Amino acid sequence: MKRIPPVLAVASLLIAAPVSGHASTAATGPAGASTAPGARIVTLRNGLRLLLAPDSLATAVDVAVWYDAGSRHDRAGKTGIAHLFEHLMFGGSSRYGPGEHGRLVREEGGQSGAYAAADFTCFYETLPPDDLELAIRLEADRMTGLRITQKGVDEERRLVAGERARNTTEIGRGLERLYAMAFKVHPYRWPVYGLEEDLPRLTLKDCLDFYRAHFGPARAVVTIVGNFDPDQAVAWAKEHFEPLKDSGRPGPPPPSEEPQTGERRATAPGESPSRILMVGWRVPPRTDPDWPALSVLQALLTRGRAARLDRALVTDQALCLSVQGDMSTRKDGSLFFLAAEVSPRADSAEVEARLFDEVSRVASGPVSAEELERARRQVETSVWFGLPTTRARAQALGNSQILTGDALDLDRQLGRIRTCTAEDLRRAARLLDPARREVLWLMPAGGGQGEATGGQR
Amino acid sequence: MKAPWRVAVLLAALAVAIVSRAWGAAPAVRTLENGLTVAVLRDSRLPIVQIQILVPAGTAQESDREHGAAPLVASLLTRGTTSRSADGFTAEVDDLGATISAEAGVEYATLGATFLSRDF
Numbered sequence: 001m002k003r004i005p006p007v008l009a010v011a012s013l014l015i016a017a018p019v020s021g022h023a024s025t026a027a028t029g030p031a032g033a034s035t036a037p038g039a040r041i042v043t044l045r046n047g048l049r050l051l052l053a054p055d056s057l058a059t060a061v062d063v064a065v066w067y068d069a070g071s072r073h074d075r076a077g078k079t080g081i082a083h084l085f086e087h088l089m090f091g092g093s094s095r096y097g098p099g100e101h102g103r104l105v106r107e108e109g110g111q112s113g114a115y116a117a118a119d120f121t122c123f124y125e126t127l128p129p130d131d132l133e134l135a136i137r138l139e140a141d142r143m144t145g146l147r148i149t150q151k152g153v154d155e156e157r158r159l160v161a162g163e164r165a166r167n168t169t170e171i172g173r174g175l176e177r178l179y180a181m182a183f184k185v186h187p188y189r190w191p192v193y194g195l196e197e198d199l200p201r202l203t204l205k206d207c208l209d210f211y212r213a214h215f216g217p218a219r220a221v222v223t224i225v226g227n228f229d230p231d232q233a234v235a236w237a238k239e240h241f242e243p244l245k246d247s248g249r250p251g252p253p254p255p256s257e258e259p260q261t262g263e264r265r266a267t268a269p270g271e272s273p274s275r276i277l278m279v280g281w282r283v284p285p286r287t288d289p290d291w292p293a294l295s296v297l298q299a300l301l302t303r304g305r306a307a308r309l310d311r312a313l314v315t316d317q318a319l320c321l322s323v324q325g326d327m328s329t330r331k332d333g334s335l336f337f338l339a340a341e342v343s344p345r346a347d348s349a350e351v352e353a354r355l356f357d358e359v360s361r362v363a364s365g366p367v368s369a370e371e372l373e374r375a376r377r378q379v380e381t382s383v384w385f386g387l388p389t390t391r392a393r394a395q396a397l398g399n400s401q402i403l404t405g406d407a408l409d410l411d412r413q414l415g416r417i418r419t420c421t422a423e424d425l426r427r428a429a430r431l432l433d434p435a436r437r438e439v440l441w442l443m444p445a446g447g448g449q450g451e452a453t454g455g456q457r
Numbered sequence: 458m459k460a461p462w463r464v465a466v467l468l469a470a471l472a473v474a475i476v477s478r479a480w481g482a483a484p485a486v487r488t489l490e491n492g493l494t495v496a497v498l499r500d501s502r503l504p505i506v507q508i509q510i511l512v513p514a515g516t517a518q519e520s521d522r523e524h525g526a527a528p529l530v531a532s533l534l535t536r537g538t539t540s541r542s543a544d545g546f547t548a549e550v551d552d553l554g555a556t557i558s559a560e561a562g563v564e565y566a567t568l569g570a571t572f573l574s575r576d577f
Contacts, residue, residue, distance in 0.1 A: 033501075033502075033504040055502065057502060117480075305547050306548060306552075370552070374551060374554070377573070378551075379554075381553075381556075381572070383507065384503050384504060384573070385571055387503060388503075
């Protein structure tokens with residue numbers, strides 16, 4: 001069984017190629033290719049949505065259940081419950097013992113895994129095609145039949161405690177800080193792992209309440225991707241999932257953020273052996289018309305050797321060792337972020353100034369046709385190159401459905417990315433307003449300049 | 458580099474293509490007049506093409522006086538040719554949004570590329 005660190009689960013189109021969707025081929029350009037050809041939705045009587053994407057050339061079938069249970073449902077003082085629950089879901093039921101679920105999948109040569117994210121928790125099995133019914137049976141079993149005990153909660157709490165420290169990187173922890181700076185009232189301000197001090201406060205009753213409220217069929221999505229017969233899959237899904245009753249009551253939606261009116265700054269000493277400048281902007285979610293242009297803008301700034309920030313900070317002047325960035329995309333908003341690892345002798349203020357200058361140059365200056373085309377292609381290829389396996393396609397399809405409510409969204413995004421203009425890019429760049437940015441410096445312990453001395457700040 | 462007849466080129470329409478042989482989609486294999494073996498597997502699910510070139514120039518082919526030569530030579534494969542500078546080559550790959558990789562294994566050095574079908 002594989003557990004994926006939550007930080008990796010937030011990445012956007014650029015890094016994780018997370019998106020999805022079958023659409024009419026008209027939206028998908030000359031090749032007429034779709035990221036999920038033939039995908040369709042079947043809704044069962046209890047509200048459970050099945051998202052089916054058959055692929056007769058695939059060697060495996062992937063079943064994934066996407067629950068409306070993420071850190072966006074966390075409450076103050078009780079953060080991290082969605083992530084703890086991801087662990088509890090392997091604790092067994094009245095029909096299967098603890099860990100038996102994973103063992104049954106392994107015995108068939110399959111793999112299973114789970115991860116909690118801000119907007120959902122996902123459980124999956126990738127199996128030989130003949131084992132589709134096993135996956136459906138196991139997932140139906142724990143959808144409402146999970147056994148949750150005090151002993152199980154205590155055990156998993158111990159396991160979860162060290163997980164954040166083991167699985168996060170400097171940039172990942174920096175991203176958590178940027179979220180905390182950019183979101184003041186929305187639960188996105190808390191890490192998906194939750195706050196360390198909250199973990200001991202999560203009780204057995206909290207876990208039972210969370211299970212009843214967020215699991216169950218009515219708001220869940222089941223993706224089935226790969227080599228399977230859709231009619232047979234629907235028949236098994238009806239047999240195993242349809243008798244399940246929903247007891248969930250969705251809580252009120254998370255509060256909305258007020259518009260930000262001034263730059264926010266923070267310094268985190270001891271977080272990195274060298275100085276890392278991280279900058280973030282809260283930008284609209286994937287359903288927004290500007291989102292594809294923001295993806296292309298991210299590529300224009302950070303993807304490839306000719307990207308503007310690579311040129312300005314790494315190649316032309318050795319101010320930084322590397323520059324990276326991404327758009328972390330969530331249901332209620334995205335975080336556009338950049339991270340630059342500063343050279344030991346470079347001046348921090350100069351790095352900041354050059355970086356912000358490059359961002360504003362897109363908003364007000366020219367973008368050549370060649371540069372635009374390169375950036376559009378970088379995004380497009382990152383989508384296609386990210387879909388080589390059945391698991392990756394299932395991931396993209398489910399992400400699309402959860403984040404946009406539209407399983408066909410990835411194909412549409414690709415269409416918009418291909419037709420993104422220089423003017424679209426300028427409009428997107430204007431969203432990266434100095435008054436709305438979060439500026440975070442990850443610093444070496446003791447406030448030094450990094451591994452070499454002699455720099456100035 | 459060994460003689461071309463010991464070089465194999467694998468063309469696949471995408472990454473999963475190689476796996477799908479297990480399900481009956483057999484690759485077409487031809488040997489060209491110069492000895493180069495080419496295997497082609499068509500898979501139209503994604504609009505991308507993958508090429509792998511396998512050259513029997515891995516670390517097992519190094520003589521006692523050539524330790525390290527295989528990875529060194531492999532890494533030079535993406536650093537320009539007599540007709541293209543290293544920077545020019547990287548820029549062309551970047552412009553396509555493509556990826557190119559080269560590495561030496563024990564038996565083979567592998568040069569790989571992934572790009573959009575429309576650039577094939």
